[in-house]
Amino acid sequence: MERIEILEMKDITKSFIGVKANQDVNLVIEKGDILGLLGENGAGKTTLMNVLYGLYHPDKGHIIVNGKPLYLRSPKDSMKAGIGMIHQHFMLVQKHTVLENIALGFDEAPFFFPQRYMRKQIEEYSQKFGLNVDPNKKIWELSAGEQQRVEILKTLIRNADLLIMDEPTSVLTPQEAEELFDILRKMINNGHSVILISHKLEEITSICNRVMVMRKGKVTGTALIKDVSKVDLARMMIGRELSGSLEKKEVKPGKPMLEVSNLSVNSDQGLPIVQNLGFNVLWGEIFGIAGVSGNGQREMVEAITGLRKSVTGSVSLEGKDITNLTARDIHNRGISHVPEERIKFGTVANLPFFENSVLKKHHKTPFSNRMLMNYPNIRDHAKNLVAKYNVDAASISVPVKNLSGGNIQKLILGREISSEPNLLIAAHPTYGLDVGAAEFIRKELINCRDRGGSVLLVSEDLEELFQVCDRIAVMFEGRIMGIVDPNNCNIDGIGLMMAGLEQQNQGENI
Amino acid sequence: MLEILTSILVRTVVAGTPLLLGTMGEVVTERAGILNLGIEGMMSFGAVTGFIVTFTTGNPWLGMMAAIIAGALISLIHAFVTVSLRANQVVSGLALTMLGIGLSGLWGKPYIGRPLSVKMHAIEIPFLSKIPILGKVLFYQDAYFYLSVGLGILVWFVMKHTKVGITVRSVGENPKAAETMGINVTMVKYLCVMIGGAFAGMAGAHLSTAYSKSWIEGMTSGRGWIVIALTIFALWEPSKAFIGAYVFGGIFVIQYVLQPLGISPNLLAMLPYLTTLGVLLFYGLSSKGQRKMSAPATLGEPYIRGSR
Ligand SMILES: Nc1ncnc2c1ncn2[C@@H]1O[C@H](COP(=O)(O)OP(=O)(O)OP(=O)(O)O)[C@@H](O)[C@H]1O
Ligand SMILES: [Mg+2]
Numbered sequence: 001m002e003r004i005e006i007l008e009m010k011d012i013t014k015s016f017i018g019v020k021a022n023q024d025v026n027l028v029i030e031k032g033d034i035l036g037l038l039g040e041n042g043a044g045k046t047t048l049m050n051v052l053y054g055l056y057h058p059d060k061g062h063i064i065v066n067g068k069p070l071y072l073r074s075p076k077d078s079m080k081a082g083i084g085m086i087h088q089h090f091m092l093v094q095k096h097t098v099l100e101n102i103a104l105g106f107d108e109a110p111f112f113f114p115q116r117y118m119r120k121q122i123e124e125y126s127q128k129f130g131l132n133v134d135p136n137k138k139i140w141e142l143s144a145g146e147q148q149r150v151e152i153l154k155t156l157i158r159n160a161d162l163l164i165m166d167e168p169t170s171v172l173t174p175q176e177a178e179e180l181f182d183i184l185r186k187m188i189n190n191g192h193s194v195i196l197i198s199h200k201l202e203e204i205t206s207i208c209n210r211v212m213v214m215r216k217g218k219v220t221g222t223a224l225i226k227d228v229s230k231v232d233l234a235r236m237m238i239g240r241e242l243s244g245s246l247e248k249k250e251v252k253p254g255k256p257m258l259e260v261s262n263l264s265v266n267s268d269q270g271l272p273i274v275q276n277l278g279f280n281v282l283w284g285e286i287f288g289i290a291g292v293s294g295n296g297q298r299e300m301v302e303a304i305t306g307l308r309k310s311v312t313g314s315v316s317l318e319g320k321d322i323t324n325l326t327a328r329d330i331h332n333r334g335i336s337h338v339p340e341e342r343i344k345f346g347t348v349a350n351l352p353f354f355e356n357s358v359l360k361k362h363h364k365t366p367f368s369n370r371m372l373m374n375y376p377n378i379r380d381h382a383k384n385l386v387a388k389y390n391v392d393a394a395s396i397s398v399p400v401k402n403l404s405g406g407n408i409q410k411l412i413l414g415r416e417i418s419s420e421p422n423l424l425i426a427a428h429p430t431y432g433l434d435v436g437a438a439e440f441i442r443k444e445l446i447n448c449r450d451r452g453g454s455v456l457l458v459s460e461d462l463e464e465l466f467q468v469c470d471r472i473a474v475m476f477e478g479r480i481m482g483i484v485d486p487n488n489c490n491i492d493g494i495g496l497m498m499a500g501l502e503q504q505n506q507g508e509n510i
Numbered sequence: 511m512l513e514i515l516t517s518i519l520v521r522t523v524v525a526g527t528p529l530l531l532g533t534m535g536e537v538v539t540e541r542a543g544i545l546n547l548g549i550e551g552m553m554s555f556g557a558v559t560g561f562i563v564t565f566t567t568g569n570p571w572l573g574m575m576a577a578i579i580a581g582a583l584i585s586l587i588h589a590f591v592t593v594s595l596r597a598n599q600v601v602s603g604l605a606l607t608m609l610g611i612g613l614s615g616l617w618g619k620p621y622i623g624r625p626l627s628v629k630m631h632a633i634e635i636p637f638l639s640k641i642p643i644l645g646k647v648l649f650y651q652d653a654y655f656y657l658s659v660g661l662g663i664l665v666w667f668v669m670k671h672t673k674v675g676i677t678v679r680s681v682g683e684n685p686k687a688a689e690t691m692g693i694n695v696t697m698v699k700y701l702c703v704m705i706g707g708a709f710a711g712m713a714g715a716h717l718s719t720a721y722s723k724s725w726i727e728g729m730t731s732g733r734g735w736i737v738i739a740l741t742i743f744a745l746w747e748p749s750k751a752f753i754g755a756y757v758f759g760g761i762f763v764i765q766y767v768l769q770p771l772g773i774s775p776n777l778l779a780m781l782p783y784l785t786t787l788g789v790l791l792f793y794g795l796s797s798k799g800q801r802k803m804s805a806p807a808t809l810g811e812p813y814i815r816g817s818r
Contacts, residue, residue, distance in 0.1 A: 012625035055690065093680045100676050114673045115594030154691075230588040247609070 002246045003191065004082050004161040005066050006030045014047055016402070018394035021047035022058070023217045029162065034184060034194045036208035036225070038201075040434040041406020043214040045197050046088055049164050050196075053085045054078040056395040060335035076105075082097055084160025086466075088167050088197075088405055088432070089343065094140045098122070098133055104447065134475050141269055143294030144340065145172055152180065162183040162499050167201060167405075167432055172460075176292075183206050188329045199434045201230045202409035213237055237456040238436040245415045246442055246467055246495055249450040253470065254283030256319075257423055257454040258304070263313035265296070265303045265478075273298045273477040276313070281423065286445060286455040288469035290462060290488075293428075294342055296478035297458045298340055301427055304456075305337045318424065331360055338412055338429050340458075349401035353393055354382035356400045389414035390440065406433045411439075417444055424448050425456040442468050462491060476500045512643070518763055519647045523610040523655060528553070528713035529713055533744060533751040534665045534735035535709025540712060541669065541746055542702035543682035543808040544653060546588055548749030550734025551602060553611020554708035554719070556581040558614035560715025561725050570630040574654075574712060581711020582704040587604025589703040593696055596812035607734065615729075621725040628816045630654060630720035656717040663707075666748035682806035685813040689705070696748045710734070732779075745802055758782045784811060 008025040013020070019046040028459060029035050039045050050056045052063065054072030059259055063070045065081060072078050078085075082117045092101050102122060103114040110117050122135045129319060133150045148168065153201045155163055163184075169177040184194050184207065199206055203223055204211055211220040213236040221236045258281040265274035274296040281287040289297055302308035304315050306327035314323045331337070339345040358367045358378050366377045382396040398443055400408060427443065430438040445455050445468055459465050465472050466486045473483045474497035479498040532549055538707040539546050544550075556577035564573030584606070591602045633656070669675040677698060680688045685695045717729055736758055743758075744750035765778040793799030 053690070067703065074692065074694070075690050075695075079692050085690070087690060090688045091684070093682055093683045093687055096676070096680065096806075100680075101671060101687075102675055104680050104688065105693050111673050111674055115669050115671075266717075 001143045002066065004031065004193065006066045007162060007193075009048070010061050012048060012051055012058045014044075014051055014056055014058050014396075015199065018398070020217050021035055022051070024061070025214070025219055027077065027212060027219075029195060031118075031161075031193055032188055032206045033210060034188060035292050036204035036211040037195055037197045037214070037215035038199075038204060038211060038233060040216075040238055040453070041405035041410075041432075041437055042216075043434075044217040045312060046166055046404070047216055048214070049166055049195065049197065051084060052078070053164060054479065055085060065488055077326050079158065079160070082161030083164065084155035084158050084453055085164040086148075086166060086168050090139075090147050090151060090201055092147060092150060095138060097138055098135045098142075100149060101139060102157060103137075106158065106417050117495060118399040118456060119305070122153060123158055128154060129186075130179055131156075131183075138230065141267075143295050143298070145176060147171060149176075152183075154405055156183070160192070162195070164197075166197045167199065168196070169198060179202065189335075191424055199432065199438070201233050201435065204233070205230060230257055234435055237434065246439075246446060248446055248468075250422045251450060251452075253285045255281050256280040256318065258317045258456065259314075259319075260304065261314055263300065263303060265299045265308060265310045267296075272478065273395070274303065274310075277475075277478065277480060278313075279342065279473055279480060279483070281454050281456050283454055284449055285467050285470040285480050286449050288465040288472040289458045289475050290465050290472050290494060291460070291475035295475050297475055298427065300475075300478075301340070301425055301456075301458060304330075305335060307423060328360075336419060336421035336424045337418040338424070338426040341426040342408055342412055343401070347400045347408060350399050351398045353386075353400055353403070354396045356411060357396075359380040359383050359415065361419060373504050385411065385414040385418065387420075390437070390445075394437065394483070406437050410437060411431055413441055420451070421448075421453060423456065424455045425458075428460065428466060429457070430459075430461065438464075445500075462494065467493075474498055489490050516643050516646050518760075518767065519643065520651075521763045522756060522760040523647055523651065524755070525598050525762040526756040527655050527658050527735055528716045528721070529737060529758055530662055530702060530751065530755035531654075531709050531713035531716065532734065533740045533755055533811075534662050535648060535706035535713075536741045537708075537744065537746055537751055538665060538669075538678065538738055538746055539702050539706030540741060540809055541682045541806055542678050542699050543685065543811065543813070544589075544592060544699055544703050544706075545599045545603060545699040545810045546585065546606070546703060546706055547600060547738060548588055548606025548610065548682050548734075549584070549706075550730055551607035551733070551738075552581045552707050553582055553610070553714035553734050554614035554728075555584050555610040556711025556714030557718040557729060558618045558725070559711070559713075561626070561718040562617065562803060563721045564628070564715075565624070565628055568628055570626075570628060571653075573628070573719045574715050576709040577715030578708045579711070579741055581714065585703050585707025585710070586700075588707075589700045592812065593699045595702070596814065599810050601811075611728070612746070618725045618727060622727065623724070625724040626719065629723040630716075636687060652720045652753055654712075658716075660750055661734045679806075682808060685808060689815065697728075697817075710737075712735075736782045739783055742805075743786045743789050744804060757785070762786070769783045 007024065012022050012025045014022040025048055039043050047056065051058045054077050056077045070081055082389060099115045099118045103109045103118045119135050123266055126132055128417060131153055133146055133149050149219050170178060172180060196208060208225050213220050252484035261278040263277040263339050264276060277300060291297060299308060303310040306325055309324055315320060316322060317333055322333060358381055362368060368376055379396060385391060386393060386396060391410045399400055416424060430441050445457065449455055457469060469486050471483055474481045474487055474494055476498060481502055531554060536546065536549060559580035560573040560577035563576040565571045588602050588606050591597045592599045630652045632650055632652050638649040639645040652805050662816055676694055681693065682696045715729065718725060738756055740751065740754045743754045761781045763777050768778060769775050793803040
């Protein structure tokens with residue numbers, strides 16, 4: 001197969017029922033390019049890339065490689081043509097091992113005992129690119145970051161000429177993202193090209209050489225990176241300026257809202273992953289948990305919210321013990337939860353938007369009375385959410401799975417915040433959101449605090465934590481390495497704690 | 511005493527053979543995410559086809575081949591309806607059962623009371639068949655037995671240690687992921703349904719041309735349903751299907767042994783289903799077991815390309 005020197009997408013148009021996801025989109029990428037693709041949630045970036053990958057057939061338009069038309073009937077054709085893609089949502093078989101996932105559909109793997117062959121390949125590639133994963137683990141045993149590594153390995157091993165990456169860094173730590181970019185730079189030097197979708201302007205400006213911005217299905221601009229600033233990009237993307245810093249009311253933190261002491265939790269594999277963890281979240285504060293994902297954050301949140309049994313220790317809310325109560329009980333006592341895996345645990349993908357908008361309170365008035373659902377009220381509530389949280393949905397009757405990733409997140413957050421919880425636990429709430437939407441969500445978190453509630457915010461995004469939190473704890477291997485005041489500490493210290501060093505400077509401690 | 515034991519074991523293995531065949535097929539089908547409740551119908555259809563072809567040609571091997579093809583062809587209906595038209599798999603499977611039983615009744619009518627001149631006879635493996643008890647049980651059986659064991663091991667091996675196995679399992683677990691890796695999900699599903707049909711057809715021919723040598727209406731007598739229970743019992747694993755098939759085969763035989771002692775055969779006929787429930791209960795009690803017990807993730811769900 002000849003290598004891709006120049007690839008063009010011409011006049012691509014693609015509609016879904018009720019939505020024009022792409023309208024006459026043109027895109028050009030040459031060998032050695034890293035093209036950044038920017039756009040709000042629902043702008044049509046993923047759709048465009050799925051067309052290029054052969055998953056969707058465009059209604060109109062065509063693809064030209066090295067001057068010759070390329071017809072894609074299925075991803076098999078695009079893979080043959082040298083196009084590889086890392087999807088926005090993991091395309092992994094949860095019950096299978098890493099080996100089996102990478103061997104799936106891989107032509108070079110032998111017919112018999114493909115796992116054995118793949119093990120050697122994976123070891124080679126993991127070393128070459130510094131991507132560590134245990135090839136024998138099942139996918140469900142891996143953290144989001146590790147799963148992302150598997151996805152990356154999958155495409156690297158297939159040695160694609162053009163690599164499409166749909167928000168690959170959303171679940172990576174800054175270090176991991178940096179490593180990924182090193183890999184990309186190496187690939188570019190070898191004559192590959194990359195299309196990178198990201199909501200992090202920082203990333204786009206630091207690694208891409210060209211950028212294309214989309215809005216509501218159309219291209220709003222393309223430029224060389226050296227000619228534009230981040231402010232320009234943000235404006236092209238959301239059509240307005242970002243407001244910059246976030247306003248916070250002066251709130252005197254009160255008594256403890258949530259007290260966690262001595263908490264130990266086991267992982268899915270039954271190994272201790274959270275060990276003797278203790279902290280307090282006070283009334284009227286946003287308490288952040290920083291740390292590389294996979295260090296027990298998910299398990300800790302699940303233990304607090306009643307989704308997982310803790311082994312030892314206690315959790316109490318406003319002085320009352322809530323250790324190991326059921327999830328519904330805990331929810332009823334005023335804890336709302338925005339989970340990490342939003343599609344799987346935050347919504348019921350096949351149910352319509354309006355039904356999803358009342359989950360967890362669907363059995364209460366005004367949404368139901370005794371046995372019957374009150375659909376007019378539910379629909380009204382859904383419409384309010386759409387208006388208030390700017391959700392971009394074709395209608396409130398579409399199944400939630402048809403929403404773009406960012407809009408699903410807005411729905412969940414809107415639903416959880418609108419019930420005015422005493423304590424909101426949010427795990428990676430702005431993961432995958434465009435800058436405008438992320439800013440909006442952060443403001444909502446702060447609103448939640450300003451009205452006297454508390455927020456426990458788990459995030460890998462240090463910038464976000466510094467923007468909104470009153471205190472930040474750093475978690476490493478299931479323990480708290482230290483708690484800092486974001487107004488009075490440096491990022492390097494946190495970086496070290498994230499890597500496992502105990503807090504040294506006593507002055508920072510609070 | 512020893513003789514009674516040997517004879518019970520021999521009959522257990524014979525009774526287990528069609529169950530093993532049927533289950534292997536259903537395991538393949540369900541692993542690809544398609545639930546086919548039409549086993550009973552496909553088995554009956556295979557049984558009548560095998561019988562008629564053997565009757566006319568006098569060659570039970572041709573009968574076997576014909577039954578395999580017949581099973582695969584009738585299962586195509588299920589594949590078309592559930593994969594291409596995305597209809598409800600339960601409904602389609604039940605319809606297939608009715609259809610298969612109906613057709614076999616219709617075509618078999620003229621052959622009632624006319625036994626075969628030849629049936630698939632037992633093959634004695636030299637030396638090995640002389641081992642006490644086991645020799646008779648394992649090395650002095652008809653070709654269906656040897657083939658079923660061979661095919662069972664083949665299915666186990668293919669599912670576990672080959673690329674095809676990974677592909678089939680992935681299609682049942684996450685068809686979208688398979689599609690993004692260039693797998694033709696529709697084709698894999700069609701093929702797996704047809705493999706299931708072929709196995710069921712073969713199991714049917716065993717009943718009509720080896721187990722017995724005359725055509726009796728309704729001769730599958732619920733074995734197709736036992737196969738469905740067995741597939742769950744085996745937790746969709748070929749290796750466990752071996753154990754299940756012979757355990758259930760044994761239960762079949764014990765019905766006849768215990769009947770003279772005054773135990774109602776109806777009670778005993780419940781045993782396979784009770785055992786399956788028991789197994790589910792056993793696994794359901796531990797969280798590790800629950801994980802093992804889970805069916806292929808998209809079993810019974812239609813797959814729509816390009817949806818998300
Ligand atoms: N399979 C589908 N069926 C129906 N509507 C769809 C489908 N795929 C996408 N859409 C709609 O098309 C629009 C574009 O979606 P797309 O996923 O391409 O956005 P995106 O730019 O990738 O957004 P995000 O940043 O949130 O990932 C959205 O309005 C979405 O709801
Ligand atoms: Mg997207």
